[in-house]
Amino acid sequence: MTCKVGLLGLGTVGTGVAKILQDPVDRHPLLQEIEIARIGVRSLLKPRDVEFPDGYITEDLQSIVADPEIDIVVEVMGGIEPAKRLILTAIANGKHIVTANKAVIARYGDEIFTAAKEHGVYVMLEAAVCGGIPVIQALKQSLGANRITGITGIINGTTNYILSRMHAEGAEFENTLEDAQRLGYAEADPTADVDGFDAADKIAILASLAFGDRIKLDDIYREGIRTITSADIAWAKDLGFVIKLLGIARRSNDKTEKGIEIRVHPTLVPQTHPLASINGVTNAIRVEGDPIGEVVFSGPGAGSGATASAVVADIVNVVAALKASSKGASNEINQLMGCSHDRYATLSPIQNxxxxxxxxxxxxxxxxxxxxxxxxxxxxxxxxxxxxxxxxxxxxxxxxxxxxxxxxxxxxxxxxxxxxxxxxxxxxxxxxxx
Amino acid sequence: MTCKVGLLGLGTVGTGVAKILQDPVDRHPLLQEIEIARIGVRSLLKPRDVEFPDGYITEDLQSIVADPEIDIVVEVMGGIEPAKRLILTAIANGKHIVTANKAVIARYGDEIFTAAKEHGVYVMLEAAVCGGIPVIQALKQSLGANRITGITGIINGTTNYILSRMHAEGAEFENTLEDAQRLGYAEADPTADVDGFDAADKIAILASLAFGDRIKLDDIYREGIRTITSADIAWAKDLGFVIKLLGIARRSNDKTEKGIEIRVHPTLVPQTHPLASINGVTNAIRVEGDPIGEVVFSGPGAGSGATASAVVADIVNVVAALKASSKGASNEINQLMGCSHDRYATLSPIQNxxxxxxxxxxxxxxxxxxxxxxxxxxxxxxxxxxxxxxxxxxxxxxxxxxxxxxxxxxxxxxxxxxxxxxxxxxxxxxxxxx
Missing domain, CATH: 3.30.70.260 (ACT domain)
Incomplete structure (x- = not known):
């Protein structure tokens, strides 16, 4: 059986995915049974870094999610629309989904997973959080025996790059941001990164997997790094700390109200803490659980190679599951590989x-x-x-x-x-x- | 469907497994469908830290691997025999295996995986390498899209504890070893740890998974830490290094001969390297691959909780796979979850x-x-x-x-x-x- 993939998006991540699938030697054996059938792009005129025969690439995105030949739709186009609509249409047409779109999952995960359950398909999202760091799979499977008590992470590469440079050079935020923009580490509109929205999307997804409840994005307390000055960095150093933008999710210590505490804000991290030495665009996530204690994952949080690696791993997981099962996606596997919970978490307010x-x-x-x-x-x-x-x-x-x-x-x-x-x-x- | 587990061994790890399965709340939902049916121990007289009804615990280990009611045999007794014989008998009787026994897997993985393939059962070994760090699953699945080029790890907690204390205190090896033995961080006979045998077992298993070939344990170059003195530690510090016992496996750079380079030896690690700050009994593994770049996993390498966490995750994986498949373990799933390669790697000699x-x-x-x-x-x-x-x-x-x-x-x-x-x-x- 060869599994046919419809690829939505052929930017850096999509190109990375195509390159891996075109060169399967010494990688997972199942890669040889995966074939890109069609690719949807916004403009056929843009020059591409990979070659496909004529007719493979189309601007008609809708035709891909409707194509009866296609088993898995891989959405790596980003942005809310048309990505969300295409994902939902693909699900309604019985296609499995692999997505790198944290914004869509954090906002519409509810709707998407409900539809996936109804239509018996997988929705895989390893690439949506911290690119190449295999933390989603770990939370769903390898750490599944644990009662997760907390997740603390450096989950936005842009802000970590800016803060690392401020630490190294004593520079101010505005100058460092400008330099990061010039070097391509920050977007022209840096709001999503520097104001913590991107980190909030990711910690919402991680918390949802770790604690088994859905999370309302608007309930997450969020502060960005615009107020951090070189004076604060210098004081932090003198006091034995570094300043990092952290996403923090944990079971609330609050005795009066059961709940989960989720927040994104700049944080003084002791210099001896495992997250303190994570610099530049590297991401790191510390998971605490019972009985495991503490595990730390670090690696590239973004970038073509890392994100493509996660996307392809997810495709392989779906293919393996499909090959094992004659029945299509079962709820049992969704339980393992998807996000099947359907109640919302009570988030503890920041005041608590x-x-x-x-x-x-x-x-x-x-x-x-x-x-x-x-x-x-x-x-x-x-x-x-x-x-x-x-x-x-x-x-x-x-x-x-x-x-x-x-x-x-x-x-x-x-x-x-x-x-x-x-x-x-x-x-x-x-x-x-x- | 409830899945019945036969547990071989009720020491610290076995007890940890039992405790997790007896208390499934807030852990993976499939735990509620797993039941310990029988437990085999060496002596019924030893006091235990968990309670089971009369008749659950037996000294007749053979009866567990022969019990037709049992679906999965969990081997956490350690040592080569009778563990190896019991594993092979269980496989012959069609039972899936979850093991924490790195010594058996590193030496007899060949025989065990061949038998598993023949009988269509899973052999899961996350717990055999670095306890709670989910690196086996990552190599088999999450990083599967990558061409792995190298693995570098602090994969023995005892030697890392000893070296960390020698660094911190300027102490000599012999005194630190004695103290580690007194505190329970080193065995009475410390050979397996301090001479690098344990690390060699683990790097052999990791290399086998990473490169898709079987590894002959005797071909691995191995040096322990007995020759390291406080003078070396002090010089290393002055030169900007720390001394760590590393397991190293990588595709050989040697142009004349294709092969894999695997070695275990004390190593000067630059103080800025991600492995340099891993101290005490913590383990850490750095995986390099194309296109991902580099990912680092760190966490507890041993101990009851960490190892039990990995064992239970493996049980859950088997149960999930069984539930998805009406056909029993397929080769396709073994490809994903097992170690299905059957050629031996050419190891590059240390001279090269x-x-x-x-x-x-x-x-x-x-x-x-x-x-x-x-x-x-x-x-x-x-x-x-x-x-x-x-x-x-x-x-x-x-x-x-x-x-x-x-x-x-x-x-x-x-x-x-x-x-x-x-x-x-x-x-x-x-x-x-x-």
């Missing part, structure tokens, strides 16, 4: 978390200010671990406060109250500590 | 590798010695990167030489020749550089 905090504030450089600060934090039950003060100019001092682990709610109340202190000039940065 | 070398030697502290050393290396085409000399006592100096990347054969010839230098006292340590 407990964390350490780093605060950088500017205040008048006069006696009694530290006392006033301490009293204000104390009033709100925020215990302080470290206070550092550095004289700056014009009668103002820069003060760094690192708290003990405190309730977010109490902490925010203390910050609101601090703003009433006459001696306070401003609070440029608040960063949570891992 | 090219590597950098660190040499510590003791010579008379007199003019001209460095010149003689340099001339001797030069005669054998061994280029030198660094020479450092430190005066020690009684007229002898300690000299450290770090070579460029050179042919192992030339290097060994140079070392043999060096021994003829009148001024040379001894060559206590030779360590390859990553």
């Amino acid at each position: 978390i407990a964390t350490q905090y780093y605060v950088r504030l500017i205040a008048q450089d006069k006696p009694g200010v530290i006392g006033d600060l301490g009293a204000c934090f104390g009033k709100h039950l925020v215990s302080i671990q470290t206070i550092l003060q550095r004289n700056i100019h014009d009668g103002f001092a820069e003060i760094i406060v690192v708290t003990q682990t405190v309730s977010e709610q109490n902490f925010q109340a203390a910050i609101a109250d601090l703003k009433n202190l006459a001696a306070l000039h401003s609070i440029p940065t608040l960063i949570r500590v891992l | 590798i090219a590597t950098q070398y660190y040499v510590r030697l003791i010579a008379q502290d007199k003019p001209g010695v460095i010149g003689d050393l340099g001339a001797c290396f030069g005669k054998h085409l061994v280029s030198i990167q660094t020479i450092l000399q430190r005066n020690i006592h009684d007229g002898f100096a300690e000299i450290i030489v770090v070579t460029q990347t050179v042919s192992e054969q030339n290097f060994q010839a140079a070392i043999a020749d060096l021994k003829n230098l009148a001024a040379l006292h001894s060559i206590p340590t030779l360590i390859r550089v990553l």
Whole structure:
């Protein structure tokens, strides 16, 4: 049996997929039984880096998801539409789906998996989260014996690249972003990356797999890295930390309400932590579970080769499952390979978390200010671990406060109250500590 | 359908497996369809940490592998015999195998997989290599689209614990080993760990999966860590390295002969390398492939929880495959989930590798010695990167030489020749550089 693939998209990822399938030697033996039947692109005029016979490539995307010859539709075009519509049509036509589209899965996973269940097809999404790092498969299978308690990850390469360079060079965010854009590590519109939307999409998918519940994307607490300055990076270094944009998902410690805590924000990570040394565009994901303890996966989070590798692995998994089963996709296999849960998780609101905090504030450089600060934090039950003060100019001092682990709610109340202190000039940065 | 498991062994791993299966909440849904039917132990008198009804536990191991009710035999007793015989009997009786026994798989994988193919059963071995790190599954599936070019790993926890402590404390090998034995991190007879046999078993299994060929264990070049001294550790630090026992497998660079290079030896690893910061009993494996680039997995390499997690994941995989297939284990699935290759790899002899070398030697502290050393290396085409000399006592100096990347054969010839230098006292340590 040869399995026929319809490829939607022939950009860097699609080209990577085609190249692997055209050169199967020394790779998985099942690759020899997979054939690209047709390829759909937005424009036939664009020059391509792979060769196909005449007629293979079409602008009629709809004809691919309707083609009765095609068994698996591989969607690597990106963007919400027409990708979402094509995926749903393909499912309705009984085709299995392999997708690298985190935006569609994070937003419409619900609709897509419900349709997949109804039509008995697989939806595979290894490539949608952290490219070549095989974390989706691990959560679905290899770590399946565990009760997953937490996932912490550097899951956006662009922001990790920017923060790594800020650390290495003492540069400011804006300059580094411009340079990253010039070098192709950041998009012309960097919002999805630097404001944490991309990381939120990914942590939503990971949390959904880890905890077995659907996640509402809008419920995820999200902060980006625009407010991080070279001053914060320097202070973090002095305190023994590096600043990373993390996606964090864990079973809530909150006693009063069962739930899951999911958030994306810049975080002070101790220099000895396994995620602290992950630099540049590399991604890394730390999974904690019972009884395994802790496992860390790291590798290329994006890029043509890594993403294509994940897409092809997913195609192979579908082909293997189809060959093993005479019945088509069974619910049992969907249970193993898909995302079959159908209830929504209760996300614990950010006010309920407990964390350490780093605060950088500017205040008048006069006696009694530290006392006033301490009293204000104390009033709100925020215990302080470290206070550092550095004289700056014009009668103002820069003060760094690192708290003990405190309730977010109490902490925010203390910050609101601090703003009433006459001696306070401003609070440029608040960063949570891992 | 409930799948019945016969468990061979109820030590730390077996107990861990039983505990997971007795408490399936929030773990993989298929766990609820898996039942431990019977347990075989060496002695009924030993106190156990889990409870089973009367009659579940037996000393008659043979009766478990012959029991027609049992679908999957889980072998977690360790050692070569009777484990090997029980596995083969179970296969002959049509039972699927999940094993954590790297020694049996590395030595008798050939016989076991041939029998499994003949009888149409699965043999799963995630737990046999690096406990909870899901690298076997990744090599078989998630990274299957890649042409794997190399695997480099810290795959023995005991030696990594010893070397990490020698680095941290400047202690000597013998004292650290004794302490590790006292704390339970090393066996009373530490040979398997400190002489690299355990690591050789594991790299053989990993290489076999990565390159698709069977590996003869005796062909693997192997050195342990007994010769590493605090002096070497200190020099390594000064030079920007840490010393790790690595298992290395890669497609040979040797142009004249196609083959695979597999070796286990202490290695100088640059402090900035992702494996350099893996300390204590943690294991880590770096997989290089085309097109993925590089992926690193790290986590607990041994221990009850980690190994049990891998065993249960393998049971779940078998159950899922059985549920999907009405036909029993097909060759197609074995291709995906097993080790179905049947030719032996040509291993490149150690003489053919090219590597950098660190040499510590003791010579008379007199003019001209460095010149003689340099001339001797030069005669054998061994280029030198660094020479450092430190005066020690009684007229002898300690000299450290770090070579460029050179042919192992030339290097060994140079070392043999060096021994003829009148001024040379001894060559206590030779360590390859990553």
